[in-house]
Amino acid sequence: MTDDDDTTTEASTESSDEPASERHATGRYDVLVVGGGVAGLTASVFTARAGLSTVVVNDGEPIVRRNAHLENFPGFPAGVNSNLFTDMLGAQSTRNGADHVEGRVTEIRRASGDDGEGDREGDERAGDDSGASRFVADVEDVGEVAAQYVVASSWADADYLDGLGVEIRDAGSKRYVDDDGLGRTTVEGVYVAGRLSERYHQAIVAAGHGAEVAITLIHDSEVPYYHDWVAPEGYFTDRGREVPPGCEEIDETERRARERESMAVMQEYFSEPHPERQRTHPSLVDDELGRLADDE
Numbered sequence: 001m002t003d004d005d006d007t008t009t010e011a012s013t014e015s016s017d018e019p020a021s022e023r024h025a026t027g028r029y030d031v032l033v034v035g036g037g038v039a040g041l042t043a044s045v046f047t048a049r050a051g052l053s054t055v056v057v058n059d060g061e062p063i064v065r066r067n068a069h070l071e072n073f074p075g076f077p078a079g080v081n082s083n084l085f086t087d088m089l090g091a092q093s094t095r096n097g098a099d100h101v102e103g104r105v106t107e108i109r110r111a112s113g114d115d116g117e118g119d120r121e122g123d124e125r126a127g128d129d130s131g132a133s134r135f136v137a138d139v140e141d142v143g144e145v146a147a148q149y150v151v152a153s154s155w156a157d158a159d160y161l162d163g164l165g166v167e168i169r170d171a172g173s174k175r176y177v178d179d180d181g182l183g184r185t186t187v188e189g190v191y192v193a194g195r196l197s198e199r200y201h202q203a204i205v206a207a208g209h210g211a212e213v214a215i216t217l218i219h220d221s222e223v224p225y226y227h228d229w230v231a232p233e234g235y236f237t238d239r240g241r242e243v244p245p246g247c248e249e250i251d252e253t254e255r256r257a258r259e260r261e262s263m264a265v266m267q268e269y270f271s272e273p274h275p276e277r278q279r280t281h282p283s284l285v286d287d288e289l290g291r292l293a294d295d296e
């Protein structure tokens with residue numbers, strides 16, 4: 001046994017039984033991700049894959065769309081169009097089960113009955129697939145979304161957290177949300193990911209931090225979790241071990257099928273230049289190169 005796979009935990013995680021459309025209709029989720037940039041979308045991939053019902057609420061353009069050509073994100077030797085990259089990340093989030101809602105979160109408050117003191121007797125927590133929500137978010141022109149956990153990844157807006165008492169640092173015109181190093185804010189159940197937590201202003205850092213924060217959240221929830229790994233058939237079981245929660249073993253036929261599908265999907269994505277025009281800083285509204293500001 002190596003030191004990176006030393007578990008004896010059994011049973012695998014289960015996805016929420018509730019179809020995405022019904023969760024959307026009731027507006028009640030395990031995880032609300034505020035902000036659909038690199039950090040938030042990556043966090044949603046991990047929480048959704050762990051079986052936590054997840055919604056990403058995003059307003060406006062992720063900042064990476066202003067980039068002219070993304071050349072330092074691992075895995076793209078010649079770089080990638082940042083719009084294409086963001087589209088693919090969004091599709092990955094959806095494919096893994098996260099819902100997506102367009103709208104601005106204006107306030108998050110405690111659900112009535114939640115005293116902010118952590119678990120209450122009789123309160124069913126995330127992973128039990130039901131139960132009272134801890135937080136309610138107002139989404140402009142959309143309505144309310146309720147959730148057990150919030151991931152704030154909404155660079156550069158933290159104002160909707162003010163009512164909860166989350167500790168936020170003012171730095172000139174910017175506001176950064178404090179965390180414990182793993183994404184937990186000063187309010188239990190509320191996490192922060194990406195640039196909003198003053199991590200470095202790079203896409204790979206935002207992605208890595210989104211993943212790290214999501215895994216922190218999963219560990220804090222009731223969902224049994226080890227690693228999100230896809231392993232070859234027998235990797236665990238041929239050594240007399242259960243497949244740990246969050247992991248999956250696939251045989252050679254399945255591996256080849258997934259590989260072929262990924263090749264077809266990527267060929268489609270990379271078959272044509274991205275149709276979106278270049279975006280630039282919102283202050284450059286009359287840009288003579290015809291590039292678009294954020295709100296156009």
Ligand SMILES: Cc1cc2nc3c(=O)[nH]c(=O)nc-3n(C[C@H](O)[C@H](O)[C@H](O)COP(=O)(O)OP(=O)(O)OC[C@H]3O[C@@H](n4cnc5c(N)ncnc54)[C@H](O)[C@@H]3O)c2cc1C
Binds near residue numbers: 155
């Ligand atoms: C011109 C430019 C070029 C860049 N080039 C590179 C590069 O080459 N390589 C690199 O590594 N990095 C680059 N970056 C930086 C990189 O894009 C960012 O560091 C990273 O994308 C930040 O991701 P994030 O998810 O933390 O924030 P964001 O991408 O900003 O995501 C936050 C999202 O939340 C939304 N939002 C905000 N408030 C709310 C609200 N109240 N409710 C709902 N949604 C809300 C925002 O509109 C946005 O969509 C570049 C940045 C710029 C501006």
